[in-house]
Amino acid sequence: MNGNWLLPDYLADILPAQARQIEDLRRKLLDLFRTFGFETVSPPMLEYIESLLTGAGKDLSLKTFKLVDQLSGRTLGLRADMTPQITRIDAHLLNRPGVTRLCYCGPVLHARPAGLVASREQLQIGAEVYGHAGIEADLEIIRLAIESLKLAGVSNGQLVLCHDGLVQAIINSDPAAQARADEIVALLRDKDLPGIASLRDDGMGGPSVSEPVVAALELLPRLYGGAEVLERAASLSVFKGVSAALESLKTLVTKLAGEKISLDLADVGAYGYHSGVTFSIYASDWHDALVRGGRYDNVGAAFGRARAATGFSMDLIRLARSFGQAEPAAAILAPSSGADDQALTQLVAQLRADGEIVVQLLPGESVAHDEFIFDRELARDGQQWVVRPVNTTAKPNSNSNS
Template sequence: MSKWLLPESLADILPAEARRIEELRRDLLDLYRTYGFELVAPPLVEYLDSLLSGSGADLNLRTCKLVDQLSGRTLGVRADMTPQVSRIDAHLLNREGVTRLCYCGSVLHARPTGLLSDRELLQIGAEIYGHAGFEADIEIIELALESVKRAGVREARLDLNHPAVLRAIVDADPALAVASDEIHRLLDTKDVPGLDALHGQLTGVRADSIESLRVLASLYGGTEVIAKARLSLPALPAIQAALNDLETLIRALPDYQFSVDLADMGSGYGYHTGVVFSIYAHGWHDALVRGGRYDGVGSAFGRSRPATGFSLDLRKLSSGLPPAARARAIRAPWGTDAALVNALRKLRLAGEIVVQMLPGQAQRMDEFSVDRELVLDDGTWKVRAISNPSAD
C-alpha cells in the first residue's frame, strides 16, 4: 500500500477549494456575530461519556474511540459539536437568560453517512439557549437560510418535521421500542416493504402500529400534509401537539415556502425534541443544513435549558458551488533592494496579492490569476498590466 494513500472517505482539500472554504468560514462567522452570536471553540477530543451525553446510539456508532494515555479513560473524537456547545452553555458559562453561541471546527465520523459522504466534515453552526418560544426557532431558521444565501445557493427549499410524531407512535406500542433504530432507518428511506416486514419480526407488535408507520412514510409534500396527518395518524395528544407546533411556525413565517416530510428522520443523533428542519438545494444530493429544537440536552451537565440551532458542513457546501474564481495577483521580481521591499510592503498593506518569482524557478498557482507585474520604470517601481494574464 502506498504511504500517501488516505483512508476511505477522507480527502485532501487543494488550494483553490481550501481558500473558498476558509472564506466561507470567515463570512459566516462574521454573519453570526452581527446577530449577536459569540464564538466558542471546544476541543477535538473529549472523554467519551461527556461527548455522548444526551445523544442517541447513532452518534455513538459514528464516534471514533481511543484510550487516553494519561488517564486510561476512553476518549472520543467528536462526530458532532452540538453536545459540546451545550456543555459549554450549561456547565462553563452558566448564564441566566438567553445565550447565543456559534462554532466552527472539524468533526470525524467513524463511518460515512452515505455513499457520497465524507468522514471528515468542517462543521459550522449556531445555537440559541434559554428561550422555549418559537421566536428562537424563527431566528435560527432565518439565519440558516441567510447562511446558504451568503454562500451563493439559490432557490433553497426548507423542509420541516417533528420527531415527537414518530416517538408517540413508538411509545404507544412497547413492542416497537426494541426496533426504534431500524424504524428510523426505514422511514428515512421510505422503505414501506421493510416496515411491513416488522410485523412478522417483532413479537407482540400491533397491526395498527405498523399501519401508522406505513402512513407516516407517505406523509410528505406541501403544508397540506399537516391536515392529512391529523386525519390519518392516531389521535394521540403528543402527535396533535407536534402538528400544532409545526403549524405555529409556518404561520409565523408567511414569506417562506415550506415542505413537510414527517418521515425525514435526518441526523439529529437522537437529541432533537421539537420542530426540526432541513435545507435542500439543487446540486447537493443530501440536506445542506439540518437543525431544530433540542431542549434539555444540557441536563446531563447539571442544567436543563431550552435550545435550538443548526449546523452545516462547509466542505459539502463548497463542493456544490461553481468553481472558485481566481484572485487577481501581481508578479514581482526577486530582490532585497530597499525600494523594492518598500513597494512590496505598500502593495500588500493595500490588500494586493504580490507573488515574488524565485530565481530560476517557474511556478503554477491554482488560486491566482497574474494579470499585473511590478517593474522598475525610470528608477521607480510601478505596477503595469500584463497583456496575457495567466496562473503562471
C-alpha cells in the same frame, strides 16, 4: 510501489483553489451569524468519550473514532459532531441565565462514511440557541439556516419540516413500540411500509406493536407535501401531544410564508435526542440535505443543566463543491529584492498593507501559481519602483506541478 502519498478511503486533500473558497465562505458565514447575535466558540477535537456521546444515540457512537489517552488511561473520542460539545459549553462553562446564542466551525471525523460519496472528514459549521423553548427560537434558527445557504449561493433551497414530538407521542403510547423505538425510527426514515406493517408480528423483531400504533405509523410516510399535510395528519391527534406538534408546524408554515416549504412527517431524527421541530434543507442537483437541524431540549441535563435548545449544522467542504472552479485572483509580481533595496521592500509592504496580493520572487524562482494571475508587475522607472500593467493574454508558467 511506494504508496506514502495515498490517503485512507473517503478522505481527500483540499487544494489551493477550493481551500480558498471554503475559507472565504467560513468567514462570511461566521460574520452572518454574528449579525444575528451569535458568539463563536471553539471546542477541542478530542474529549472523553462519555462527554462526546452524551444523549447522542447509537448513530454517533458508530461514527466516532475511539482511542486510549496515554496520560489518563481513559477512552477518548475524536469528535464526529460538534453539537454535544457546544451543549457542554453552554451548560457547564458559560452557565448563563436566559438565552445564549453560540456558533462554531471546525473539522469533524467519521469512523464510517455516511454514504458512497461522503467524506469521512467534514468542516462542520453551525449555530445553536439555548434557553428558549418557544417556537420563536426554532423560527430564528431556520431563518438563519436559509440565509446561510443563500449567502453560499444556493438560492433554490427546499425547506422540509417535521416534528419528532409527533413520532414520540405515537411510540410512547405503546410499551411494545417503545421497546422497538430505534427499529421504528429506522423504518420511518426509509419509508419502509412493509417493514412498518411487520411490526404487528412479534417474530424475531420484538413484541407485537398495537394495531392503532401501527396504523398511525403506516400513515406517517404518506404525510408528505404542502400545508395540506397538516389537515391530513389531524386524525393522529388521538395520541397525546400530537395536536401541539401539528400546531407548531402550522405556525412555522405561516411565519415562513414566501419560502419553499414542504412537510415530511416521517423525516425523523434520532429517537430520544430530538424533541421537537426538526428540519432539512435540500437543493436541486444534491442527493442529500445540505442543512439539518432541529430542537433537542434537555440534552444538557447530563452536563448538569437541562436547557431548551435548537440549532443546525452543515458541511462547508461539501457545500463548496457547488461553487465550480475558482477564478484566479489578480496579483502583482515583484522581482527579488537585494539586501540594500529598501525602496522595493517598502513598496511591497505598502501594497500588501493596502490589500494587494504581491508575490515577490525568490532568487532563481520561476512563476508557478494556479491561484494568481499576474496582471501587474513592479519595475524600475528611473530611480523609482512603480506598478505597471503586464500582458495578461497568457498566464505565465501556471503549471504548479512543474
